[in-house]
Amino acid sequence: MTDTAAAEDLGDDRTLLLVDDDEAFLRRLEKAMEKRGFTVESAGSVAAGRAAATARPPAYAVVDLRLEDGIGLDVVEALRERRPDSRIVVLTGYGAIATAVAAVKMGATDYLSKPADATDIVNALLARGEDLPPPPENPMSADRVRWEHIQRVYELCDRNVSETARRLNMHRRTLQRILAKRSPR
Structure with missing residues (x-):
């Protein structure tokens, strides 16, 4: 439309x-x-x-x-x-x-x-009734979705890297490297 x-x-x-x-x-x-x-x-x-x-x-x-x-x-x-x-x-x-x-x-x-x-x-x-809107032309990449989830958990843990790593079942240093990078597109 x-x-x-x-x-x-x-x-x-x-x-x-x-x-x-x-x-x-x-x-x-x-x-x-x-x-x-x-x-x-x-x-x-x-x-x-x-x-x-x-x-x-x-x-x-x-x-x-x-x-x-x-x-x-x-x-x-x-x-x-x-x-x-x-x-x-x-x-x-x-x-x-x-x-x-x-x-x-x-x-x-x-x-x-x-x-x-x-x-x-x-x-x-x-969008009306059973019609679904068309999929977005530029959806978030899988890397971006992962990064968003990590950021959300990090914020919910009051920016505590150790607690965030524990909740994500991830090594603390790996998490620190991810957090230090810019967000993917």
């Missing part, structure tokens, strides 16, 4: 709520979605996202899973309470099956791993 056709399929309600604490990403996505015909409201925290979802429930929402002040699923829940027919895509840099299942159970329409571009997001928002 092209962006033009996608914008025409939206009907009258083209309201979109974007919730992400990465300011640069949020601004880029906001501009890209406005170009695709959405009326965008953005929020940089769970509190601001919940307030916007409660005050002006949008037809569509794109919510980051992990925000500085909490978890994006709280915004999904608030939006579902106010507008059950809304279409919600959850974004995260830490893709995991457990969080994907939780997001869908809370009412998310789809779940995408970052970096997702505006086209991937529009396709996920507009």
Whole structure:
């Protein structure tokens, strides 16, 4: 589906709520979605996202899973309470099956791993019924997924290399070498 056709399929309600604490990403996505015909409201925290979802429930929402002040699923829940027919895509840099299942159970329409571009997001928002959105043109490589998982566990262990290595069943020096490198593409 092209962006033009996608914008025409939206009907009258083209309201979109974007919730992400990465300011640069949020601004880029906001501009890209406005170009695709959405009326965008953005929020940089769970509190601001919940307030916007409660005050002006949008037809569509794109919510980051992990925000500085909490978890994006709280915004999904608030939006579902106010507008059950809304279409919600959850974004995260830490893709995991457990969080994907939780997001869908809370009412998310789809779940995408970052970096997702505006086209991937529009396709996920507009997919109807049994239609699945097409696979992303530039999915994360296996090396990138592995690196993201290691980074997530490292952060959850409060940046403790020894504890992270133990939980990943990995030698500490191997982990140190991985952490010292730049992220793969």
